[in-house]
Amino acid sequence: MLMDNKKSNLSISSNKNSMAEKKITGKEKEDKENIKESENIKEKKNTNKFENMNNKKNTNKFKNIKNSEKVKKYKNINEIGDIKKKKNNKDINEFENIKKFYKSYVVIGFFVVGILGTLFHFVYDWSGQMWFVGLFVPVNESTWEHMKLLFVPMLIYIMLGNLYIKRQEFMQSKKYKEKNRSNNIKINRDIYGYNAEIVNDRQDKNNELHQIGYTGLFGNIFGTWSIPFLFYGYKGILGFEIAWVDISTFFVAVLIAFAVQYHVLIYSYKKQTQNCGKTVLIVNLAQLFVFVLLTYHPLNLGIFISPV
Numbered sequence: 157m158l159m160d161n162k163k164s165n166l167s168i169s170s171n172k173n174s175m176a177e178k179k180i181t182g183k184e185k186e187d188k189e190n191i192k193e194s195e196n197i198k199e200k201k202n203t204n205k206f207e208n209m210n211n212k213k214n215t216n217k218f219k220n221i222k223n224s225e226k227v228k229k230y231k232n233i234n235e236i237g238d239i240k241k242k243k244n245n246k247d248i249n250e251f252e253n254i255k256k257f258y259k260s261y262v263v264i265g266f267f268v269v270g271i272l273g274t275l276f277h278f279v280y281d282w283s284g285q286m287w288f289v290g291l292f293v294p295v296n297e298s299t300w301e302h303m304k305l306l307f308v309p310m311l312i313y314i315m316l317g318n319l320y321i322k323r324q325e326f327m328q329s330k331k332y333k334e335k336n337r338s339n340n341i342k343i344n345r346d347i348y349g350y351n352a353e354i355v356n357d358r359q360d361k362n363n364e365l366h367q368i369g370y371t372g373l374f375g376n377i378f379g380t381w382s383i384p385f386l387f388y389g390y391k392g393i394l395g396f397e398i399a400w401v402d403i404s405t406f407f408v409a410v411l412i413a414f415a416v417q418y419h420v421l422i423y424s425y426k427k428q429t430q431n432c433g434k435t436v437l438i439v440n441l442a443q444l445f446v447f448v449l450l451t452y453h454p455l456n457l458g459i460f461i462s463p464v
Contacts, residue, residue: 258421261368262414265313269410272309291448296462299384300454304447306409307380311440314372321368370433371420373440379413380443384459397463 276293283289292308294301386405391397454460 255422258368258418261317262418265310265317265372265417266410266414268313269306269309269413270407272312273305273406273410276305276309287452291451295451297464298454298460298462299387300450300459301462302387302406303380303383305406306383306413307376307443307447310372310376310379310410310413311444314369314376317372318369367421367424367433370436371417371424373433373436374420375413375415375417377436377439377443378416379409382409382412 279293280286280290280295285295292304294304383405386408387402390401390405450460
């Protein structure tokens, strides 16, 4: 009996111990699970923090890149704007300077052609009525012959102007070549009251200064043919001639010639039109040929008849 009681007590105590062990192991499992969960939560938090940090860094980098690009763009825009402003200011100054040169050229030309035309009225008699001289100056008082008073002096002025320009360019290029022997280099010169760029080998043939020649020829045709229009215009209106008006028509025609030249010069400079010098030169040569041909073989028209 005692042995049975002992056995039963031992079994009860072992059961209690096993129950206690089970309770301990259950708690340990719960603790372990809680620890794992806390660790997982920490890991998630850390990963979220890391991701947030990376995202912030990336967004900041992206913003910085965008801002830097914007700054660069603004800088480039400002630089381009400054360059354009400088270029526009340079163009404006250059245009104003070249306008001054054109004005001085036209004003001087008006007086030169006016004086030469007045003198040419008497040259034929001064020469003893030489036939060769009569080809280029008036031989009588007809309207046709008076057209020579503008045409020939203006041709002379155009040729002198072109010779002056070419001589000045040659002298400047010669001075430059003495300093620098290299070819095809642009040089600055100050011939006409402003700095202009030319090329040593004369490749810049459409330079605005070289347009003076063909624009002068253009104005010459307009001025020459304005003489008969002015003369017959006022005579047709009044029905009679006035000596001082006849003389003034010549100076008005000279003014028209140079006004046309100045207008074409400014227009061609602004629009950068092509040089049409060959066509205008052919027209002027044809006009000169007709003057020579009809001086001693005039047509039976009123424009060729001398009133004296």
